[in-house]
Amino acid sequence: MSTAEGGGLIAVLDPDWNVGPGILNGGYLVAVVARAALEASPHADPVAVSASFVQATPPGTATLTVSPGPAGGTLAHSSVVLSGAAGPSVVAQVTTATLTAAAPEYSTAPPPSTTPVDQCLSPVDDGTLPRVGLQSRVESRLDPETWGWITGRPAEEPVIRAWVRLADGRPPDPLSLVFFADVLPPTCWAIGRFGWAPTVQLQVLVRAMPAPGWCLVEARAEEVAGGWFDSDCRIWDSTGRLVAQSRQLARTPR
């Protein structure tokens, strides 16, 4: 990310973060937006990001316009617009703060029972998923309990779980969690509703600094109705701590 002449930020959106030809992953875009907000913030970490996806964003040069709001010792607010060649494509509210390693006073979200990472499926090795650029950027291990749909056995429940980590070996950080919040396939695919399922609006809350190692991501739809579905996502780090929560509204495939 660099500063443009006359202010503003410029990012070159790498085509390798794609989920199809010329279609960049939404979580990647929101992480870019959150990073832009951090450049203008006195705080180090994104704690809440809400983004509307107003049109598709092509790879290539994009501008990021950050409008800072009030900033205090605890948190700062900003609005960020990411614009590609065709105009604004992601419009977001970002709250930044400084995350700590403080133990939770209360936590009700233990990690779900999950197949150990070394017994999970690797989508790259077994060729069951179409190759997309994103698989060169993130390593994933798919819990076979929730991936029957890739071999023709959709589940009763729209739930998908996988272990994920960045392919370049970097440990997870808060921006990685923002990306991981939209890294799984659409939850409706798990019940056999395949097809293009664009995210309309996504909120990600980052709750703690993640420990090094694999993160467990679980996404679940609560309702598929009237052309819409939700995806409610939780992320735990390698110590089993809840580190992020997100919810998105998306369009059901036709």
Next chain:
Amino acid sequence: MSTAEGGGLIAVLDPDWNVGPGILNGGYLVAVVARAALEASPHADPVAVSASFVQATPPGTATLTVSPGPAGGTLAHSSVVLSGAAGPSVVAQVTTATLTAAAPEYSTAPPPSTTPVDQCLSPVDDGTLPRVGLQSRVESRLDPETWGWITGRPAEEPVIRAWVRLADGRPPDPLSLVFFADVLPPTCWAIGRFGWAPTVQLQVLVRAMPAPGWCLVEARAEEVAGGWFDSDCRIWDSTGRLVAQSRQLARTPR
């Protein structure tokens, strides 16, 4: 809501929607923001609203600046800024569409087991809660299973449930659901963490047109940590249908 000279919208924020002296309820403000977005939209209903609360909003005259984004046959996006006397206070992304009564293809969120409305507590009658203006605008019946904290018996779990309806007798509509998504006290109060707990960012998804009658609202914190807590809220209508989901990040009382 009226149109200002030179464009823009003006709303008079009624002091009776308060949750304390001069402090307006966040859900009320987000419903006002959503209504402003509808004025500029070809669609009738808010389906996703994400708002940052950047500073407190006093009662009185406020301006609403709506920046419409792309609008199509299915949905429309806009950004809305609500500004009071001290400047911008709520900044939001709003997605509008037209809700249908279509039955869900899939639903995994049946209403929780709840005390019937006629056996619940009325906060106005029994005087257990401090009177705030909001209670003149919304009628509530508190499930005694989750309100032990108002009589000195905090619960183990930060969960609060209540039946709610508008006090003026109007049946619920999508804007009411946006308001109801922030109508309960902070979830951390249920475990005895009392005090001022300002919402930082709130996302509300409206999933279906609500039937007439009482709505059931359940809010639950998944984690209280490092000065932050979340409130994950679901709303069911009188037929037991899931009609809205929301999540907010808020500051834990000191």
